[in-house]
Amino acid sequence: MIDAASLAELDAALPGRVSTAPADLTLYSRDQGPVLEPVLPGAVVHAHTVADVQALLRWATRHAVAIVSRGAGSGVSGGAHATTGSVILSLERMNRILEINADDETAVVEAGVINTELNDAVAEYGLMYAPDPASYRWSTIGGNVATNAGGLRCAKYGVTRDSVLALDVVLADGTLISTGHRTFKGVAGYDLTALMTGSEGTLGVIVGITVRLRYLPRSVHTLAAFFEDFPRAAAGVLAIGRARVQPAILELLDGRTLEALDGAHGSDLRSRGGSLLLVRTDGYGAAAEAEAIRTALVGLGASVSEEDSEEADRLVDLRRHSRGDEVDDLYRVGEDVAVPKSQLVHYVAALEAMAERHNVQLKVVAHAGDGNLHPTFWVERSEGAEAQERLEAALDESIRCALDLGGTITGEHGVGQYKRRWLAWEQSPEVLRLQAEIKKVFDPLGILNPGKAIVS
Amino acid sequence: MIDAASLAELDAALPGRVSTAPADLTLYSRDQGPVLEPVLPGAVVHAHTVADVQALLRWATRHAVAIVSRGAGSGVSGGAHATTGSVILSLERMNRILEINADDETAVVEAGVINTELNDAVAEYGLMYAPDPASYRWSTIGGNVATNAGGLRCAKYGVTRDSVLALDVVLADGTLISTGHRTFKGVAGYDLTALMTGSEGTLGVIVGITVRLRYLPRSVHTLAAFFEDFPRAAAGVLAIGRARVQPAILELLDGRTLEALDGAHGSDLRSRGGSLLLVRTDGYGAAAEAEAIRTALVGLGASVSEEDSEEADRLVDLRRHSRGDEVDDLYRVGEDVAVPKSQLVHYVAALEAMAERHNVQLKVVAHAGDGNLHPTFWVERSEGAEAQERLEAALDESIRCALDLGGTITGEHGVGQYKRRWLAWEQSPEVLRLQAEIKKVFDPLGILNPGKAIVS
Numbered sequence A, B: 001m002i003d004a005a006s007l008a009e010l011d012a013a014l015p016g017r018v019s020t021a022p023a024d025l026t027l028y029s030r031d032q033g034p035v036l037e038p039v040l041p042g043a044v045v046h047a048h049t050v051a052d053v054q055a056l057l058r059w060a061t062r063h064a065v066a067i068v069s070r071g072a073g074s075g076v077s078g079g080a081h082a083t084t085g086s087v088i089l090s091l092e093r094m095n096r097i098l099e100i101n102a103d104d105e106t107a108v109v110e111a112g113v114i115n116t117e118l119n120d121a122v123a124e125y126g127l128m129y130a131p132d133p134a135s136y137r138w139s140t141i142g143g144n145v146a147t148n149a150g151g152l153r154c155a156k157y158g159v160t161r162d163s164v165l166a167l168d169v170v171l172a173d174g175t176l177i178s179t180g181h182r183t184f185k186g187v188a189g190y191d192l193t194a195l196m197t198g199s200e201g202t203l204g205v206i207v208g209i210t211v212r213l214r215y216l217p218r219s220v221h222t223l224a225a226f227f228e229d230f231p232r233a234a235a236g237v238l239a240i241g242r243a244r245v246q247p248a249i250l251e252l253l254d255g256r257t258l259e260a261l262d263g264a265h266g267s268d269l270r271s272r273g274g275s276l277l278l279v280r281t282d283g284y285g286a287a288a289e290a291e292a293i294r295t296a297l298v299g300l301g302a303s304v305s306e307e308d309s310e311e312a313d314r315l316v317d318l319r320r321h322s323r324g325d326e327v328d329d330l331y332r333v334g335e336d337v338a339v340p341k342s343q344l345v346h347y348v349a350a351l352e353a354m355a356e357r358h359n360v361q362l363k364v365v366a367h368a369g370d371g372n373l374h375p376t377f378w379v380e381r382s383e384g385a386e387a388q389e390r391l392e393a394a395l396d397e398s399i400r401c402a403l404d405l406g407g408t409i410t411g412e413h414g415v416g417q418y419k420r421r422w423l424a425w426e427q428s429p430e431v432l433r434l435q436a437e438i439k440k441v442f443d444p445l446g447i448l449n450p451g452k453a454i455v456s
């Protein structure tokens, strides 16, 4: 429990690291996900070293205090929201790149390193850290690992898990362990690295990460394919697949998203078509791949232009901003379902019908190469509780529908706090139970981010 | 316990599936790994259906009988060896391809499907199942998943785990669960699919597997680069990396391996050089990539020839046979360490020195693109116990050395039974303990392949 005595003990153990200033408590109380119930943490601790994290967790174990790990707070599932009686552990000051091994094609970073900073640092070696969530200028590698973040390039290069080789993790009792291996391959014992990846702060605090780097592509081609409407653009995704060409990036934006981007950034995307498929190929085969994709899409009636590198980067950047600056709340919720690729067209049509039926607003972007969609549903705040109910009904239906089509409730954002109500729709009681028991192995007192990620 | 009464009960539960014929017990008593202590199982059960597996495990739970799952028995770590009082569960009859979803780029198979059969079946759709252990004509997908098998193509396409989306698993008590998702991405809850992958039959019996398929490359180029000696060829691996070109296959064979292949297959590899780097590029950029690689290797003094497709396939096939037909025993042990790429040259030199110092024979092949080496050490059986001691000393030293260079004791073959003595050299007591506790969550009675994979 947090009280004056335990707080004083914490402050003595971690001098200068602990804040209870109201502004800090507010700032660190939430991430970008909808807040079901606003809660302030009891304190915020800024760790600078692994030893700081260990000291905090030893203290938390002694006093049975919940610890919510936090990177940049860019999460959108409420995974980093404060819960009652919790302390927020911010990793953002642990932001050193510890090693870049150009010949090994690996790097070792502290958890708080920002995604883009690692990419900037390794570019001079002709290398890149592939996972690039749209939040890459902001989110931390630690947070990316804790959520197993996806991103644009993961169509070709895989998700965060596919780039993580080894982890340093502080367990609930303060013990520091290392999982995995510095080599590309390794199968000694169970894959604890993968188990930690995506565990959203509920199994341990990730303090160090060894990542595998990929080759920075020498050549990049970018196509903007505008379609009359959204379902036709979704069909384009399948057509690229049927051509058996693997794009590096394959993003789908509907008309409402194009309108929103035009409004915010002064672009003229919506005038070019009702839906945009943004395709990037890279590597030695990029030109030929782009040509094969262009042929496939033109065959479907798309208007396809190859963009020069400046305009191409602008478009990809616009896509990264397509969430807009609005933070999700109870009137506006961004979803993160994924469906098998063959179901994209059906799902996109179903979403549009749902929005109409429930009388809610809808816009959709998708990491379409992976079948991962981000529909955002919203209603006007001024419409009040009744509109909120319509929103909830549309959300629930969109989840049910994705599951019926063989999909998942979350492709990359994580369950966090917000999506726990849907987890049992996807997973059986037995699978839920196994996860709760695994959690107990790592965190017998239940102090690591309770009420998140799993149902226990 | 297995006795006449419990065996009769088993036979009644699974009529026609249970064999206690001595020939069967012998045949199924071991895999291709060294046998520390020969043990016959109490029975062999051939499962035909998921229900068969469930019935067996319910019986095993009632009678506290150890179950050793077995695919093709091609493992080389003793993971499928019988242990005292165990029943062998053979999955080889569960060999149906249940679904091929060409648009989703996925397939669903039973555990006993042979790797090559899946590839044959999906090729007509322009697809491939990427993980291709050299045993691909023989080993099962279930066994590949249980060991997280690597292979030749995993330099580019990743290991088995990277192609597994979902699993159907029968738990120790007979419960059937499903893990993962049919979509390419998904982060709902903990990654139980990855936890099962590589768990070597100690956490559950894998009965069904949903895999992600990749695009069959339209174009393939193969280079044979012969070097004066082995360390120079290892330097070639680094040079390709420094050129930042990603081969699909990058295999390294030393002179002794070339001699052995020439002897067994009538080839003339050894006359072409002291060591062979076999490189394959694939996809739209294959020709340009091959050219860039050729330039890098010629710069190192290699004699590089591009092989026509028939000769290329023959070379790759020869590489797949480089283990030879000898089964490992106490006089001949194949290793499976991996080291960071920058350490390949040092490690290769160290291995040659070790073999000389301990007066043992050595040949080495390596999935060099991943830093994964298969040194085989052997002594003449006729030399007896003293030679065996020299062999053991060389083995231990090769493991220590790989660990000192930042490597792992096993890159792809698994710990099985044989490598358990080295596991604590790599992993801390705390990490070993966590694994033992995870095992208890899944298998409280300890009946799933006891004495394998982890130290508990």
Ligand SMILES: Cc1cc2nc3c(=O)[nH]c(=O)nc-3n(C[C@H](O)[C@H](O)[C@H](O)COP(=O)(O)OP(=O)(O)OC[C@H]3O[C@@H](n4cnc5c(N)ncnc54)[C@H](O)[C@@H]3O)c2cc1C
Pocket: A031, A032, A068, A069, A070, A071, A072, A073, A074, A075, A076, A078, A079, A080, A091, A111, A132, A133, A134, A135, A138, A139, A140, A141, A142, A143, A144, A145, A146, A147, A148, A149, A150, A151, A152, A200, A201, A202, A204, A205, A206, A207, A320, A323, A412, A413, A416, A449, A452
């Ligand atoms: C504009 C925008 C675009 C986005 N685009 C994408 C996208 O393309 N793909 C994608 O996957 N996500 C995306 N996201 C979501 C978010 O950025 C990712 O989930 C990101 O990985 C979170 O990183 P973070 O450092 O902000 O973590 P936080 O939000 O601080 O935390 C996320 C979760 O991880 C836990 N955690 C954080 N650090 C640690 C640690 N060191 N140890 C243990 N647990 C920890 C937290 O407790 C929490 O549960 C986007 C978000 C925004 C706002």
Ligand SMILES: Cc1cc2nc3c(=O)[nH]c(=O)nc-3n(C[C@H](O)[C@H](O)[C@H](O)COP(=O)(O)OP(=O)(O)OC[C@H]3O[C@@H](n4cnc5c(N)ncnc54)[C@H](O)[C@@H]3O)c2cc1C
Pocket: B031, B032, B068, B069, B070, B071, B072, B073, B074, B075, B076, B078, B079, B080, B091, B111, B132, B133, B134, B135, B138, B139, B140, B141, B142, B143, B144, B145, B146, B147, B148, B149, B150, B151, B152, B200, B201, B202, B204, B205, B206, B207, B320, B323, B412, B413, B416, B449, B452
């Ligand atoms: C010539 C040769 C070449 C090889 N090349 C490679 C290579 O390139 N890369 C590589 O990684 N390996 C290689 N191997 C090793 C071996 O082929 C792989 O480990 C393979 O994945 C084993 O598959 P299997 O079906 O034979 O499994 P088995 O040998 O029968 O079993 C392997 C392990 O998995 C468990 N298991 C098997 N099936 C199941 C199941 N359905 N559920 C739960 N547990 C199960 C067993 O208990 C055992 O622990 C090679 C072996 C040989 C003999």
